[in-house]
Amino acid sequence: MEGSAQVPANDEEELFDTGSLPCVSERAAAEEAAPTNGQVLLKMVNIHKWFGRVHALRGVNFTVHRGEVVGLCGDNGAGKSTLIKVASGYHTADEGQIFFEGREVKLRSPKDARALGIETVYQEQALCPHLSIARNIFMGREPTTLLGLIDQRTMNKESMEALASMGLRLRSPHALVSALSGGQRQGVAIARAIHFKAKLVILDEPTIALSVKEVREVLDFVRHLRDQGVAVVFITHTLHHVFSVADRIVVLAHGCNLVDVRTKDTDVDELSDIIARGTLGDAVPTTQHAR
Amino acid sequence: MESQPIPFFVRFRNIGVLVVLIVLVAGAALLTPQNTFIQEANLKTLLALGPEFGIIALGVGVLMVSGEFDLSVGSQLALGSLIFISLAGAGINIYIAALLTCLLGVGIGLLHGLVVVKARIVSFIATLGFMLTWRGLTEILTAGKVRSYEFVQHETFVQIFTGRVGDVVPSQVIWFVLFAIVLYFVLHRGRFGNWIYATGDNAQAARAMAIDTHLVKIVCFMIVGFLCAFSAILQTTRTSAVTTHAGTGWELQAVAAAVVGGTSLRGGRGSMIGVFLGALVIMVIDNMIVQARLPYEWSYAAFGVVILAAALLDLGIEKQIQRAAV
Structure with a gap:
């Protein structure tokens, strides 16, 4: 010890x-x-x-x-x-x-x-089904551009990287979470946790x-x-x-x-x-x- | 590990609304007696009057995305008109009167929001109560009489709110489009918009990500309150009078506009472009009924059918989303 x-x-x-x-x-x-x-x-x-x-x-x-x-x-x-x-x-x-x-x-x-x-991933309650993968991963912590608008490009890029780091390859950061399987949803929720260190x-x-x-x-x-x-x-x-x-x-x-x-x-x-x-x-x- | 594509109807929902709008306009143009619908006089009326409703519908759409309703918008309009005309009549500078009216609208929205999130009264019921309260208050304060005020003395003010740009486009249309653009950026391009969607879609998940869902809902109610007050200013300036019946039935027409535009009755889904087009659809139907010389009662039946049809379509879309998820 x-x-x-x-x-x-x-x-x-x-x-x-x-x-x-x-x-x-x-x-x-x-x-x-x-x-x-x-x-x-x-x-x-x-x-x-x-x-x-x-x-x-x-x-x-x-x-x-x-x-x-x-x-x-x-x-x-x-x-x-x-x-x-x-x-x-x-x-x-x-x-x-x-x-x-x-x-x-x-x-x-x-x-x-x-x-x-410390990040907690609750089954089913973790994600918003009608929002995109990227918007779910950055929910509440959206990066913004100088104008104060959401930096969608950064969100898309970093979402895909976070998912890839988990061995999860999804077609598009724009896909809605409701279109994902249960396992993939867990992956998105976990990717969110690790993206935020x-x-x-x-x-x-x-x-x-x-x-x-x-x-x-x-x-x-x-x-x-x-x-x-x-x-x-x-x-x-x-x-x-x-x-x-x-x-x-x-x-x-x-x-x-x-x-x-x-x-x-x-x-x-x-x-x-x-x-x-x-x-x-x-x-x-x-x-x-x-x- | 491929994700399913976004279902067709979801992705092209706005185009669907646009098609409905075009069909309606074409139908109205062809079917109204002597094609009055597309004649200049009627189009000018439609574009001057319609935005008063449309501006409110935009706010209601945003509020519905956050998962709440406001059935008191028509009553807020009447009360706001009364406040504005009273302030103006009391000799207060017209711009200050307008500003105070808007602030009061925001205050009413704050009250609605607080009652809904703090007292945990379902917004459908809470705002039903406010609908009667504000309407009743307006009736009491006016004693049922029409109040009027001569706005013509404030030439610039009248020009800003009810004039014509380039002698063609009514100012009201400019305001309507302007609010739609601002709310588009709020809803789709800003952080706060993402919080509105998250709150309406899965409030528990939103809270887990440290989004203050109560604050989000309160602000949405305040947006509605502001837009009702603004619309009250437009209407009062145009008519130079306030009647206690102003905005009657608008609460459900605004919900209809949002739902036709693809806003979910359960929150979390909808778009500003959709609500904008949905509001145009309702404006056109309303005008069509008048131009077709149908008794006004027809409009109730028409909007009833529109709401039901849109809700059914929404149900179908939700099913399609679920199916795509399997």
Whole structure:
């Protein structure tokens, strides 16, 4: 863990002991698996979130390293979306700390998160179907000419370049998003994130409702992102999808960390068993503490 | 990994509207008694009166792209006329009176926008309420009587708003075209226009990209308010009077113009050229009915059919887009 020196040392045991201990039975599992590479990019410590009386996140820890692909799994209601909404600034945590590139940060709005380089791609909600590819990619950040008009030429050129960098070749930047396949739409949304120099891209269920061929495209996009040094958090119900691209898999259950394990140290059957039961039982991945 | 081409009807929608317009004009020219439609007197009337409606329709089109409606435009016109004529009658400098009227129009738009986005009342209902409110207020303030004012004393002012350029083209046409050009740049060439489309197409996505969709909608309502006030000035200057019935029925005609011009009832789709042509279509139909000496009630039936036909065509286009996506 040489690379993570910038992050203030957090004695996690102490943090847990000073607060309430809602996740006590999973505490052992909540410890992180060894980083698969490089520096810590995002570190979320002891995150709590209440919605009225519902305690949706009960002291979750979550770490992403530079250029790492992390699969975030768990059953419905496990707290996956709440956690990433905290990371992308949509929700603010009621308790806990967030560190980005070693500095503690406050994420009060999606704008704050984006300014740091955290981009979130929500399934289906990310794009405007009746606008062109180029106008979608530059939505809200349109380049302008000296006269204050949209610089369509720059937009077209850079859109096509961003898409090409993902291995996605579309005929024209003028094509409407509604004319694209589900996989291509994900590609456009991801291209938008990397064009604006995201360091961390969060994909919320990117393969849901996609055909087998489209899923393969999306997984390729994820590999392209990693090749460019961009970290990816990949939220999914489908372990098979995430297993082929993730370096590490984090499983949440009932708002707590359940498993944090390197992909190569476990297998789909073991993890799906754990997710289905919602507790570790005897099936603790044996190598998770490898450091 | 090829994307599908843009469906034919979507790409050439404006040409379709242009064809409809040409057919209508030709039909009107041939079918009106003694071909009165294309006679100079009628064309001059059409081009002087039509833009009063057309200018408002342009604003309504922009607002509809953002995903909202304003059913109170006719009432705003009547109220704006009353305000303008009252200010002028009070002896205030005519240009200042016009400016104040426009500012008030913008203020009314701001109010509409705030009610729609902050109180979250569907704009169809909220502006229906304002339609009755503003009309009622105008009736109360005028006590149902016609108010008049002699604008002829302000020769230059009258010339600017209702004169003729080169003794042929009515000023109103110039204003109409000018607003269409300005709004074309706003909608299609500026950043704000892209935000209007994004807001109407998928507000959630727009917000995720840090676009203030509430602000976008409020500004669109303000554009409508301004254009209603401007049109009120044109009309009042032309007629030298205000009647409480001014602009009755225009709210739906303006929606019809936008929809005929290819604006989606669900927002996110439409073009300034389309709305401009759509407004011309409605202007021609309106004039045709008068020239054909049909009772005015016919116009209600005619616009009803036009709206339904345009909405059906819109549905067909939406289906075609969906199909192309598969």
